[in-house]
Amino acid sequence: MDLLKFVTAGSVDDGKSTLIGRLLYDTKTIFEDTLEQVKMSSERRGDGHTNLALVTDGLRAEREQGITIDVAYRYFATPKRKFILADTPGHIQYTRNMVTGASNADLAIVMIDARHGVIEQTKRHSFIVSLLGIKHVVVAINKMDLVDFKEEVFEQIKSDYLSFTSKISIPDLRFVPMSALDGDNVVDRSTKMEWYQGPTLLYILENVQVSNDHNFVDSRFPVQYVVRPMSNEHHDFRGYAGRVAGGVFKPGDEVTVLPSGFGTKVKAIHTFDGEIEEAFPPMSVTITLEDEIDISRGDMIAKPNNKPVSSQDVDLMLCWLGERPLIPGGKYMVMHANNDARCMIKEVVYKMDINTLHRVEDDKSIRMNDIGRVRIRTTKPLHGDIYSKNRFTGSLILVEEGTNNTVAAGIII
16 A cells, blocks of 8 residues: 655644544544543543544643644554644644644645635645645635535635635645534535535545656655675675665666766665665665765765756745744754755845735845745755755755754755
């Protein structure tokens, strides 16, 4: 079975945690002891029913306040597919947590409260989803039971959302009216919204095709670790371990190693189960080469006629995660594709207004949860691609040197 990683996003009280709880409950993937704890917590809170939102709200502060603070990851499977889901917070001050949860997702579920329609957080999260290159988005218009399951409410929200997303890029966009509390159109079809003839949420999750989202054209292999067993059996073995970030590698392929620029050929590709004839994203493998070349962690193996861009001047779209604002001219550590370097903020080009998607050029202060375009200068070249071509080699993080805190997530543009 293949794996789908998806994230839930939306404003406060849109029903994200309830939806996930309902999804896990109706697919019978909640452990009995977990369900018992949820029932006890529901009784203590005086909910009057088993509050399925508490399935993912694991922190005590979350259960007391009835909100999501941290990203909650859950793993489950159906007969068709395995899933990793990330339940992210809806509050504005926790937008950085939403960015973290969505950074590795193949699909995003954007929740909208049918009573309130498209609001600021809906736009904020949708823009971040587009920025992070998530190609598949399901807009779950929740709490339809509170608007009497009216089709015109669903169609109005759909129209408003499409009007906003016409300015951003989401290739695969679907809309599902539902009631997460009662389970309408989550796993089973609703009998109360017969005007909706589309699939249920679970059907979409089980059948959406994400295998083609990887870049199989531009061959990229960032070296994570040099394997030197030095045992009697493998005394002269020298392999380069990592995850294939793009393209296809086969024994006999001519490759170039960056930053040195030396050329060689792939000798063999090893996995835990033995040698294989080809490696492609997102496989983790060990590659051996025909020539002895000085290669270490952070180097990049690519094809000689299709190399990544190597540059010390990099343009980024940054989502600022740190509590202290960005310092123009400030120095940070940059972590990119198993490589690290120091960098300086050369220029803040503009800041994004999430509501209008306009560029703000008169106020370039970047604070927590802000998104803006910046230019950085690194101490050594980064070997990357634009993010729209490759999500792995096109993304990086900035780390504050004094505290080792991750202060920004960036994509190369």
